[in-house]
Amino acid sequence: MSQDDDAEANRVVLETFSSWSREDCRRELPSALPRLLSMYQHSESWIEHIRILKIITDKFLPHVNHLTLEQSVFSQILPKTIRLFDGMIYELTTQATELSSQNLEIQITLRNILQTMAQILGGLTGFVHHVCTTQESVILEYIHSLPSSILHIIKKTFVHCKNSESLYSGRLHLLSDLLQGLFREAYSLQKKLMELLDMACMGPSVDENNILLMVEDLLIISQV
Known part of the structure; x- marks a missing residue:
């Protein structure tokens, strides 16, 4: 085929x-x-x-039973999502120097990437919203890859937006509307994630190293 x-x-x-x-x-x-x-x-x-x-x-x-969300959904889909998102960041970074008002092909390519990234953020917001609205409290070990994956993606997004002025230099206006939209999606996702973490409690088998990494990511994000 x-x-x-x-x-x-x-x-x-x-x-x-x-x-x-x-x-x-x-x-x-x-x-x-x-x-x-x-x-x-x-x-x-x-x-x-x-x-x-x-x-x-x-x-x-x-x-999907909330006790099996990690095994049946999140662990299956989030690693690939991170690879996709990181790949998009790489494409933006490596092609940024070719952006110009005359190069319509690169404009379209970069705008499509930014739109896709925003849609991924929206999809992840849907995941978090589902968990927040279907459970009164959240045991982290049942969704452990969700917060860490989202923090990785939020951090990448905020850093890219922060560096966009120097990255795109005098051509920033060609992408500024989508970069602003991307930032808003990431900020919305961050707020939803904080709501989830406020509901969370640690089960007996939670990975403390994973918790420490999440705390480190939260600190980094707060400083971006």
Whole structure:
């Protein structure tokens, strides 16, 4: 099967999942969620990644037992999300010097990357919102990769926005609207994460090193 055939097959699957009712999603969760996670792992399309994140958040996350969120969703999807986000930061950084009002191709490329990054932040906000609204208290070991992954991404975003004036130099105005939007999404995600951490308690098997790393990241973010 060609890449075009794969892309079309994935598009059909995602449209099908998007059209399902709440009851359909609940009933088909055991087979549909692993398929979505597999598609997310193997996809090379940023657009597909965003669609899958949205479908998982909107359609299937409400039916996942909160005790298994880490194992069945977060640990499966967040490592790839971090790699994607870091790759986007790298693309922005390495192509920034080519940005100019005459180079429309680079303008479009960088703007698309920034829009995709903002959508990823929005998807992660959906994850945190789900946890906050479905649990009265949160045991960190059941979602342990979520806070640490989000802190990594927020930190990367804030640092990029802080350095944008020097990075894009006199061409900042070509991207300033999207950079401002990206910052707002990251700030919104940070506020939601702090709400989650306020609800959190440590279980008996929590990794103290992970907690220390999160505290360090919070301190770094506060200084950006």
